[in-house]
Amino acid sequence: DTGVSQDPRHKITKRGQNVTFRCDPISEHNRLYWYRQTLGQGPEFLTYFQNEAQLEKSRLLSDRFSAERPKGSFSTLEIQRTEQGDSAMYLCASSNHAWTRGTQYFGPGTRLTVL
Amino acid sequence: TQLLEQSPQFLSIQEGENLTVYCNSSSVFSSLQWYRQEPGEGPVLLVTVVTGGEVKKLKRLTFQFGDARKDSSLHITAAQPGDTGLYLCAGVATGTASKLTFGTGTRLQVTL
Numbered sequence: 090d091t092g093v094s095q096d097p098r099h100k101i102t103k104r105g106q107n108v109t110f111r112c113d114p115i116s117e118h119n120r121l122y123w124y125r126q127t128l129g130q131g132p133e134f135l136t137y138f139q140n141e142a143q144l145e146k147s148r149l150l151s152d153r154f155s156a157e158r159p160k161g162s163f164s165t166l167e168i169q170r171t172e173q174g175d176s177a178m179y180l181c182a183s184s185n186h187a188w189t190r191g192t193q194y195f196g197p198g199t200r201l202t203v204l
Numbered sequence: 205t206q207l208l209e210q211s212p213q214f215l216s217i218q219e220g221e222n223l224t225v226y227c228n229s230s231s232v233f234s235s236l237q238w239y240r241q242e243p244g245e246g247p248v249l250l251v252t253v254v255t256g257g258e259v260k261k262l263k264r265l266t267f268q269f270g271d272a273r274k275d276s277s278l279h280i281t282a283a284q285p286g287d288t289g290l291y292l293c294a295g296v297a298t299g300t301a302s303k304l305t306f307g308t309g310t311r312l313q314v315t316l
Contacts, residue, residue, distance in 0.1 A: 093246075095246075120302065122303065122304075124304075129309075130308070130309070131292050131294070131306030131307055131308060131309050132247070132292075132294075132304070132306050133306070134303040134304065134305070137302070137303060145303065147303075178244075180246050180247070182246075182304075184302065186302060191234070191235045191252075191296050191302045192235070192237060192249060192252045193237070193249075193294075193302075193304060194249060195239070195246035195247045195248070195249075196246050197245055197246045198244075198245065198246045200244065
């Protein structure tokens with residue numbers, strides 16, 4: 090069990106560019122979540138997958154955001170035409186609903202800075 | 205919208221003191237988790253509580269889930285500088301998917 094990993098850890102981009110983040114969950118965890126955290130706030134839910142199915146999306150997830158989990162393992166989060174307001178820490182978490190009682194384990198996050 | 209309110213928001217204490225952080229809501233949660241987060245890192249799980257009235261101890265940390273599963277507390281005994289960090293409570297509201305709703309956070313600083 091190597092924990093949840095995220096890549097990259099830091100991303101600096103110019104406004105208008107597209108960025109993609111990757112999350113590798115704990116193996117055998119069937120649920121994968123994306124959250125966004127801005128400075129001084131707690132994380133806010135964006136979306137989650139059970140296996141490869143995306144089951145819920147927050148209103149925070151605008152049309153510029155898209156997430157995939159094609160084979161039910163790793164997931165990607167893409168932001169198109171980035172805006173300065175997208176600057177935040179993007180966190181990924183995973184769980185196995187059957188035996189962790191919903192407990193979610195978080196990765197180290199990807200810090201996005203949009204200039 | 206289910207909200208979890210934490211208090212206090214900031215706490216600065218000296219080594220050896222005791223402290224309690226509160227997490228309150230008007231909503232019922234099927235489970236509640238406490239995390240600690242360092243700057244620039246993801247939240248690290250401390251504990252999960254699922255049963256009303258449940259008390260869990262983790263060394264100097266004691267966690268309690270309210271009888272009605274609407275509130276929780278974290279008590280630290282004899283705080284140490286290594287306890288410094290951001291403490292977050294997060295719950296899964298009943299009747300919702302398993303997404304976590306996070307509290308506002310309590311920033312703790314323990315000085316020598």
